[in-house]
Amino acid sequence: MKVVIMCGGLGTRLREETEFKPKPMVYLGKKPILWHIMKIYSHYGFNDFVLCLGYRGEMIREYFFNYELLNSDFTITFGKAKKIDIHGKHSEINWKVTLADTGESTLKGGRLKKIEKYIDGDEFMMTYGDGVADINITELVEFHRQHGKLATVTGVNPAARFGKLTIKGDQVTRFTEKKNIGSERASGGFFVFNRGIFDYLTTDDVCDLEVGTLDKIALEGNLMVYNHSGFWACMDTLRDVEYLNGIWKQGNASWKVW
Secondary structure (H helix, E strand, O other): OEEEEEEOOOOHHHHHHHOOOOHHHOEEOOEEHHHHHHHHHHHOOOOEEEEEEOOOHHHHHHHHHOHHHHOOEEEEEOOOOOEEEEEOOOOOOOOEEEEEEOOOOOOHHHHHHHOHHHOOOOEEEEEEOOEEEOOOHHHHHHHHHHHOOOEEEEEEOOOOOOOEEEEEOOEEEEEEOOOOOOOOOEEOOOEEEEHHHHHHOOOOOOOOOHHHHHHHHHHOOOEEEEEOOOOEEEOOOHHHHHHHHHHHHHOOOOOOOO
């Protein structure tokens, strides 16, 4: 099953960091938060990634193109045909990463539709490039397969600035983006979709995922919630960057399941 990660947003609330780099490349410890997210999925055996690039996507391309050189010892032999020998193996040796340009200012629905050609199975996962959690991905996938609906969203309890989920049992009856939700569940990303989700989307830059699409799917009774009561946080502001880096430095990063 492929894992799609949204990596194209401007990150306007994190301008101190994102003026010169995309938000998924903001560092958490010695690695970008994007790497942390991918390590979570990889821990559960999901190593096939599709990255939806946009704002400063070239930095993400360069990072993965040079990944083995940046994370291994190597020897260069100079001559007519320069030769590079990489020594040893890093723990990401089995990763397959597809980097897809989905537009500078495209909304998430359009980005997702544009990478449809890279999804070759009946199911796939999707998340955002700025959130980490100690979520059990295996249980998430099993939950999705058991209910048989089109989509699953992970419900969390964060601050009141994310997509509100109105829930009846395990079914989402409404998906309302960024309202004051108090103590109610909100969308934490970590979605599982059947490929039928593409029928709701277009490649138009203004095609959104949260506004319109997911609410329509919820109203049809096809969106279920996987309730996650453990750790979840996103890197949305400079305060979030400092908070997550503080946890990492203290050795208390509960999302580090690998």
